[in-house]
Amino acid sequence: MEIRKVAVIGSGIMGHGIAEVFALAGFDVSLEDSFPEALEKARKSITGSLDRLVKSGKIKQEDVASINSRLVYTGDLQQAVRDADIVVEAVPEVLDIKRKLFSDLEKFCRKDAIIASNTSNIRITTLSEGTTLGPRTVGMHFFNPPVVMKLVEIIKGERTDDAVFDAAFDLARKIGKTPIRVYRDSAGFVVNRISAPESLFFCMLLDKNIAKPEEIDTFARGQGLPMGPYELMDYVGIDTVVHSLDYYEKELSPEYGKCRIFKEKEKNGTLGLKTGQGFYKWTNGKAEIPATSPTDKVELMDILAIEVNEAVKVIEEGISVPEDIETGVRLGMNRPFGPISVAQGLTNAEIKKKLEYLQGLTGSTVFEPAKSIREGKLKEIISVKAPLSSESKTAEQASPAQASKEGKFISVDFPSEKVARFQISNTRNNLINVDVIHELEGALNEIWNNHDVNVIIITGKGNVFSAGAELTQFFASGADFMENSRLGERVFKLLSEIPKITIAEMKGYALGGGFELSLACDIRVATDDTTIGFPETSLGLLPGWGGSQRLAKLVGVSRAMYYILSAERFSGKTAHEIGLVSKIFDKAVIDQEAVKMASDLATRISPISAVLSKRLINKGSETSIDDGLEMEAISMGLLYGTDDLKEGISAFIQKRKPEFKGR
Numbered sequence: 047m048e049i050r051k052v053a054v055i056g057s058g059i060m061g062h063g064i065a066e067v068f069a070l071a072g073f074d075v076s077l078e079d080s081f082p083e084a085l086e087k088a089r090k091s092i093t094g095s096l097d098r099l100v101k102s103g104k105i106k107q108e109d110v111a112s113i114n115s116r117l118v119y120t121g122d123l124q125q126a127v128r129d130a131d132i133v134v135e136a137v138p139e140v141l142d143i144k145r146k147l148f149s150d151l152e153k154f155c156r157k158d159a160i161i162a163s164n165t166s167n168i169r170i171t172t173l174s175e176g177t178t179l180g181p182r183t184v185g186m187h188f189f190n191p192p193v194v195m196k197l198v199e200i201i202k203g204e205r206t207d208d209a210v211f212d213a214a215f216d217l218a219r220k221i222g223k224t225p226i227r228v229y230r231d232s233a234g235f236v237v238n239r240i241s242a243p244e245s246l247f248f249c250m251l252l253d254k255n256i257a258k259p260e261e262i263d264t265f266a267r268g269q270g271l272p273m274g275p276y277e278l279m280d281y282v283g284i285d286t287v288v289h290s291l292d293y294y295e296k297e298l299s300p301e302y303g304k305c306r307i308f309k310e311k312e313k314n315g316t317l318g319l320k321t322g323q324g325f326y327k328w329t330n331g332k333a334e335i336p337a338t339s340p341t342d343k344v345e346l347m348d349i350l351a352i353e354v355n356e357a358v359k360v361i362e363e364g365i366s367v368p369e370d371i372e373t374g375v376r377l378g379m380n381r382p383f384g385p386i387s388v389a390q391g392l393t394n395a396e397i398k399k400k401l402e403y404l405q406g407l408t409g410s411t412v413f414e415p416a417k418s419i420r421e422g423k424l425k426e427i428i429s430v431k432a433p434l435s436s437e438s439k440t441a442e443q444a445s446p447a448q449a450s451k452e453g454k455f456i457s458v459d460f461p462s463e464k465v466a467r468f469q470i471s472n473t474r475n476n477l478i479n480v481d482v483i484h485e486l487e488g489a490l491n492e493i494w495n496n497h498d499v500n501v502i503i504i505t506g507k508g509n510v511f512s513a514g515a516e517l518t519q520f521f522a523s524g525a526d527f528m529e530n531s532r533l534g535e536r537v538f539k540l541l542s543e544i545p546k547i548t549i550a551e552m553k554g555y556a557l558g559g560g561f562e563l564s565l566a567c568d569i570r571v572a573t574d575d576t577t578i579g580f581p582e583t584s585l586g587l588l589p590g591w592g593g594s595q596r597l598a599k600l601v602g603v604s605r606a607m608y609y610i611l612s613a614e615r616f617s618g619k620t621a622h623e624i625g626l627v628s629k630i631f632d633k634a635v636i637d638q639e640a641v642k643m644a645s646d647l648a649t650r651i652s653p654i655s656a657v658l659s660k661r662l663i664n665k666g667s668e669t670s671i672d673d674g675l676e677m678e679a680i681s682m683g684l685l686y687g688t689d690d691l692k693e694g695i696s697a698f699i700q701k702r703k704p705e706f707k708g709r
């Protein structure tokens with residue numbers, strides 16, 4: 047679908063900006079409005095905007111004439127759309143106005159033209175109802191001001207053709223925007239949907255007399271926001287907020303109708319900046335906010351938890367995927383981070399507890415933890431890659447194994463609280479090849495910032511840890527073989543540095559590459575008869591993936607020299623005697639014992655202390671004692687301010703088990 051001619055309908059705040067964006071990107075644009083004065087205003091706004099772009103060096107003065115020549119301003123809808131490849135409508139957010147326009151577009155547009163809507167909330171499917179435009183209708187939701195804001199939500203209506211969805215996505219890219227995909231047509235799409243419960247929350251805080259607007263806004267400014275929520279609502283227009291809440295009441299939950307004070311303000315016509323009075327009095331474009339101290343009734347964490355909860359619902363409902371939600375909120379709300387990175391940095395329990403508190407405070411089910419959070423599956427749901435359609439959702443979520451992830455070679459499950467287990471599964475003896483290493487890398491990266499995991503067990507499927515590298519793999523040259531060696535070194539280093547305690551469960555065989563993998567872990571456990579060794583030198587190789595280096599560091603040069611140069615196999619019992627293996631477990635129960643040990647460390651040991659100690663030990667062996675001591679003192683200083691130190695000491699005094707939070 048080649049798109050060259052664009053018609054933008056409605057030349058208001060959004061329409062004129064969208065038309066300018068297309069003209070800047072080289073498209074021919076007709077900008078239509080039923081009101082001549084609106085068109086005149088649009089022409090002036092675009093001229094002013096192009097001037098600013100020239101002044102800031104974003105475009106050249108000599109390009110302005112050609113940009114303007116691509117723009118046609120018209121009051122004739124038929125003329126504007128008749129040869130357009132795509133029509134972008136930006137008429138007011140009033141269903142009847144949009145519906146009437148759609149029926150006109152059906153008459154006047156080419157039969158293959160794409161019809162895009164810039165609606166903020168209304169479902170795309172609803173807009174084309176009663177016309178034949180459904181398959182060609184798609185959402186293209188720009189953000190204000192379109193020339194500046196990078197985000198465009200591309201929304202698939204229930205009847206939208208896949209090709210149209212893709213074409214709109216590509217087009218957004220072509221005009222220099224960052225599009226995100228909205229796979230399910232649901233009120234508010236992604237960004238507005240995620241801020242919907244926030245609006246309700248801010249209304250309920252007033253309805254329930256919990257704090258005053260100025261106290262909350264003072265708090266918000268103290269958190270670094272340029273405007274507090276009420277000042278912002280005054281700026282946008284309280285009527286706009288109320289209309290959105292009314293729509294969410296119909297489409298999402300009747301709870302959105304429970305907001306009282308905002309509605310009263312709308313009825314009284316105290317709408318904010320545009321009427322001179324809203325929550326505040328506005329003079330000369332500025333809100334007069336009474337000086338007051340910030341409220342202590344609201345925390346930043348309240349807002350973050352609300353956003354994470356709604357983001358989880360958006361994923362659960364198959365509306366969008368974590369990556370796009372993160373991008374959407376960052377770009378659409380001008381934030382340094384979105385709800386997915388927030389969720390990565392907090393535990394399921396923290397978010398759940400906060401939401402339960404907010405539900406109690408407001409009495410509204412909108413703040414009830416989403417299903418995945420209730421079930422302790424926050425980390426899994428925010429790792430979803432493909433959209434969860436309603437069908438796939440039921441299949442995936444009904445499965446009790448959802449907490450675990452079945453890779454081709456490495457499966458990850460969570461056998462106990464704060465414990466993850468990576469299980470290698472390849473051939474009979476869990477041999478390690480390039481694909482296994484790549485999967486290990488992915489699994490490590492994914493779990494790196496997961497605060498719900500303090501300990502990782504590395505194990506193999508069945509009775510074997512890993513009998514080594516897959517020697518049948520083909521490498522075209524020595525250089526390729528060297529890169530394979532580098533890959534293993536890099537990923538095993540990642541494993542050795544991950545901020546978690548790692549345990550290698552060495553059962554059956556831990557030979558060659560398998561032994562090397564175990565050496566990159568912090569702790570090794572085995573059975574008496576585990577067969578361990580480096581056969582490499584007897585094969586014309588040498589222990590790679592860090593093997594030639596780490597063994598000497600762990601058991602001393604003399605022993606490493608012997609075991610590498612003799613290629614002699616030794617038992618788990620011997621490994622225990624020389625201190626390489628920390629615990630010996632019975633062969634029949636090593637899987638269970640490894641989990642028991644991991645679970646104990648995961649709950650009894652402060653995760654921050656563990657990570658800093660691990661770094662000190664690893665780095666300390668490579669540095670001078672003076673530098674090592676300095677690092678130790680700095681680490682102590684870091685620990686001093688942590689909640690975990692306070693918790694560790696009070697638990698000790700109160701003779702109870704500590705509850706470490708990792709901060």
Ligand SMILES: NC(=O)c1ccc[n+]([C@@H]2O[C@H](COP(=O)([O-])OP(=O)(O)OC[C@H]3O[C@@H](n4cnc5c(N)ncnc54)[C@H](O)[C@@H]3O)[C@@H](O)[C@H]2O)c1
Nearest residue numbers: 056057058059060079080081084136137138139165166190
């Ligand atoms: N303002 C925002 O921040 C924002 C952001 C994203 C999306 N939107 C959405 O964009 C759309 C437009 O919003 P806006 O803020 O630009 O509104 P606006 O009121 O500034 O502009 C609407 C324009 O449409 C014109 N118009 C009205 N009926 C028309 C018709 N039948 N045919 C042609 N023109 C007509 C009006 O004269 C006006 O110029 C809405 O759907 C809104 O939800 C707005």
